[in-house]
Amino acid sequence: MTLLAPDDALLARLAERLGPRGFTTDPADMEPWLTDWRGRVHGKAAALLSPASTAQVVDIVRMAADARVAIVPQGGNSSMVAGATPSASGTALLLSLRRMRAIRSISEQDGVAVAEAGVVLSDLHDAAAAIGRRFPLSLGAKGTATIGGLVSTNAGGVQVLRFGTMRSLLLGIEAVLPDGALFDGISALRKDNRGYDLRQLFAGAEGTLGIVTAASLRLYPAAAQRAVAWIGLATPHDALALLRRLERATGDAIESFEIVPDDGLALVLRHIPGVRAPLGQPHAWHVLVEATAPEGGLDPRDALERVLGDAIESGLIEDATIAAGEGQAEALWKLRESMSEAERIDGIAAKHDVSVPVSLMPDFLRSARDEVEEAFPGARVLAFGHLGDGNVHFNVRPPLAAENAAWLAEHGAAVSMLVHDLATASGGSISAEHGIGQTKLAEFARTADPARLAALRAIKAALDPLGIMNPGKLVPLAPDAQGQ
Known part of the structure; x- marks a missing residue:
């Protein structure tokens, strides 16, 4: 189904329905919302619509459907896969939900x-x-x-x-x-x-x-008790063994278990102001763990102290520190939560959000890194993520001597194909939590089970037969529809 550009009459009706706070075609007003969070995908829009109520959204969609005009919904514009960025055609209506904050x-x-x-x-x-x-x-x-x-x-x-x-x-x-x-x-x-x-x-x-x-x-x-620890250890296998030991000792108290390589921590220390290394000596790998408990429950700090002390004595981990209060806990979390920002400051990279079975994640962190760095000499892999759920943020930076944009233009697609193939071969997914958007669309079509793709296309066609809802995202076109 061919989508159309909005004509002046439609834009006038939308402007009347939404008022000056809810409608604009001013390029300066729209410009901040036409680029994805990573700054790599740029689009255009015929207008920026900012409804203040569900009733206004209903009217917008009815008008757009009648006119066969595409709509691109957008929230905080923090998509990592350009899922909320319109195409370069400039014919879509960009619909921001940011005014609906009740x-x-x-x-x-x-x-x-x-x-x-x-x-x-x-x-x-x-x-x-x-x-x-x-x-x-x-x-x-x-x-x-x-x-x-x-x-x-x-x-x-x-x-x-x-x-x-x-x-x-x-x-x-x-x-x-x-x-x-x-x-x-x-x-x-x-x-x-x-x-x-x-x-x-x-x-x-x-x-x-x-x-x-x-x-x-x-x-x-609300968690009445909270304990946050930063741990230094030698291998991801040790990290997984530590997670299982903590779970046995604390039940469901462990709710976050993040693994970070030493070069990832170094990147944050280099680029993010006001942070410092939690431990006195360098370690090949680091873990951030958070445990909580309700009022009257197991004291998570005591539990962490006991388990981590035993783990140091047994040689499973090398060092650890437990936050003394909320300020220190937030400082430890800032190290982990600043990883993406530090990477962005350091320079562009081929970023991948993949998942594998939890039991295979320690091997994947090592073997996938080795395969990628062997296939692309000089490339620097930075892999970190949520060890407890198998989610790996597997990012590949260009060689130090390379011009980043040129290297990625030449090798980026092949790098991503290799990473996605390695994840898929491990029984994993090419998208753990960031979605498909538009930047992973071709890879999703290449790697996905045909039955999955057929079901997605059937659902999309049934609910959105005109194809007006966020076209070019998530659902790859069938091969016989590529030219439409």
């Missing part, structure tokens, strides 16, 4: 928050804390990432080990379908057996099936 309700009794799509993650954290609850999903972009975007990408973050991805935290959803109909599934029922679970269909759909306008989200009791 937390409609939040209940300690129900353990549920109903948040609109534009609510920033850190604001939801604050609202939950104010009633003695918490929303246990956190990531480095928590100050800009929005609830709609987190749902649409099925975000992961650093607490998946204990609480799962966004799908596990999603109880209900409100979304505008591609024909402008409103799907009202916001009720946070714990049991609802009426056929297909549409809320989960929208989780991870990247805006290709409709526009998420609000979500009901599961809250948990």
